Amino acid sequence: MSPNFILTATCPKGLEELLTDEIFSFGAELVKRHVAGITVSATLEVAYRCCLWSRLANRVLMPLTSFSINSAESLYEGIAAVEWSEHFTSEQTFVVDFNGTNRAITNTQFGAQKTKDAVVDHFVARGGRRPSIDLRNPDWRLNVHLQRDEATVSIDLAGESLHRRGYREHGGIAPLKENLAAALLMRADWPGVAARGGALIDPLCGSGTLLIEGALMAMDIAPGILRERWSFESWLQHDAAVWKHLYDDALQRKHNAMQRQWPEIRGYDASSAALRAAEENIEQADLTGKVRVMRKELAHFVRPTHQILDTGLVITNPPYGERLGEQESLKHLYAHLGERLREEFKGWSAAVFTGNPDLGKTMGLRSNKQYRLFNGAIPAQLLLFDIDAQYFVDRDKPLLSERLPAPELSSGAQMFANRLQKNRKRLQKWIQQSGVSCYRLYDADMPEYAVAVDYYGDKVHVAEYAAPSSIDEAAAQQRLDEVLSAIPVVLNISTDRIVLKQRARQRGKTQYQKLAQRQEFFEVREGEARLLINLNDYLDTGLFLDHRPVRRKIFEIAKGKRFLNLFCYTATASLHAALGGAKTTTSVDMSQTYLDWARRNLAVNGLSEARNHLEQADCRRWLADCKQDFDLILLDPPTFSNSKRMDDTLDIQRDHVDLIHQAVRVLAPGGLLIFSNNRKRFQLDPVLSEIFDVKDMSRWSLDPDFERVPDIHQCWFISHK
DSSP: OOOEEEEEEEOOTTOHHHHHHHHHHTTOEEEEEETTEEEEEEEHHHHHHHHHHOSSOSEEEEEEEEEEOSSHHHHHHHHHTSOGGGTOOTTSOEEEEEEOOOSSOOOHHHHHHHHHHHHHHHHHHTTOOOOOBOSSSOSEEEEEEEETTEEEEEEESSSSOTTOOSOOSOOOSSOOOHHHHHHHHHHTTHHHHHHTTOEEEETTOTTOHHHHHHHHHHTTOOTTTTOOOOGGGGSTTOOHHHHHHHHHHHHHHHHHHHHSOOOOEEEEESOHHHHHHHHHHHHHTTOBTTBEEEEOOGGGOOOOOSSOOOOEEEEEOOOOOSSHHHHHHHHHHHHHHHHHHHHHOTTOEEEEEESOHHHHGGGSBOOSEEEEEEETTEEEEEEEEEOOGGGBOOTTOOOOOOOOOOOOOOHHHHHHHHHHHHHHHHHHHHHHHHOOSEEEEEESSSTTSOEEEEEETTEEEEEEEOOOTTSOHHHHHHHHHHHHHHHHHHHTOOGGGEEEEEEOOOOTTOOOOBOOOOOOOEEEEETTEEEEEOSSSBSSOSOOGGGHHHHHHHHHHOTTOEEEEETOTTOHHHHHHHHTTOSEEEEEESOHHHHHHHHHHHHHTTOOSSSEEEEESOHHHHHHHOOSOEEEEEEOOOSEEOOTTSSSOEEHHHHHHHHHHHHHHTEEEEEEEEEEEOOTTOOOOTHHHHHEEEEEOTTTTOOGGGTTOGGGOEEEEEEEO
16 A cells, blocks of 8 residues: 655645645645645555646655754755755755745745755765755755744745646736636636536636636646646656656546537637737647637627627636726726627626736626635735626616706796707707717807816706807806706706806916816717716816717728827827728827726727827827828818927917828828817918819718808818829
């Protein structure tokens, strides 16, 4: 009967219970469970099986001795007392892993050095040669764990950490360790889903670790089958016959797996670089054709249609962000992921591993189980979901507002109400046919009521134009009060859905400034795009309504094109281009605030920055340095700017010729530049028509809600002659 050894198997914190069950299934007996590991009693065969088959362990350690340490000398003496020549030869290289400190050993590097000296001196004292240290590829690895004053000295049977399976040549930005990925799959019951004929899909697969681990697990392939070196093969007490039997059995089980039908296992990612890494890792794992990955934005994440898949597991490890701006964008990514799951994967299960569980709350799904784990040193949670209507959460359900009886309007308020009613009736048919949810209802139609009234979904934005100094302040306030009393009556909305702002004319050094710190964003639709609106914090809302036809045109013609958006603001045009099939989009603006807003807009549409690039720069300087071409360019500069980030001022009337020349310089042959601006009485320099093909599209670029104010902006299509 084979003798039993005491072994310690280590694992990531939080996996002790799973590891116990796994090691028990190999034939070991539990001795003790402790933080980040377990101690078991096992035969040598079981020890080998743990190394070859454990999906969860980091290391399998065989303790040789334990002793107390109260000085550096006691450490040396305790190590030197081990009969190392019974385990290894002096010709073999080794390395020391030293963990822990106490009052006597205050530095792990010093502890490792003292341990190495004791081992080397042991062999020299017995007439052997001096063994060498090899930090990269040692023949065997010695582990010393110091806790308080007790040191445990062990042989690391595998050598290199078991999470390194041998297939991952490349990882992503923050790769998930293989054994942690296996644990997530176990907690999500992937083995059970696979047994029931279910599929495994990762919509944000990165370098493919979850997919590969899922394939090995479902098909009964040993996770250590690809490893080329094991420390126990250098151990003098190694039983080569027992190991060969286990390894040959693992090879046969892999061969059998390759002959069986495989579950559908596929992943998607927006990053081409990540997919290249995933494909290389899949090839290294010998899973080409069994695990498939392809480029796909989250916006296009749907259930595969090439076969009927009634059940399956969607599992993913999304980014969770370290900066506040990143977290704000990721809220929308998680929300979009939740929406895709609710719409496309009813009847499936889902698992989301995140270091920011609050982001999981934005998904609109109630998790039925949560597990606290660690991703390295980072606390994280695995959220499990059953994708069923009973667990859906309505994130956007508005609170019901108490409606008060409509007040009796004054004569002035009634006059304003009549005009609103007239405009609404005029636009009604167009609104119904076009499906627009954001439009202008009134724009200073009557000079005495100098406001703009805009619909944004179910909210109304009222922007008051600054009254001339000749207008009495009290009279101006009275008219504003009449406007605010008429709007709820005519539009049948509660006052809490009306936002009022005063817009002063920008002069000199005045720039649009932030008004509030509420950070209340809500979502509206424009065509295929979802756009985030903020009615409170800035004078502008995040969407220029008058440029709607231009965005619609960009969506129609962007397919396969490289799109450049200069002075991009919140990148709404870039969204339309990306959703219309643009090959790439590049959005340039000086404002980090607007670019963060643009990043959120990308996320809420399920789009990443892999092919939708955001550049913080002075557009003129960026254009001057640009070395690439674009097929479609939107140039929509402000009328005037003297931002502190600029070397000088921008005056669009003065500077537009040079700006257009620079833009056309990076316009590919056959490409189109759309130039627009909002300067009143702007005049396009006639010299441009002599050099380029220029078409005035100003009238075309106005939808019915802006036809009454034709000078609100001007627009030209410009191309090479």
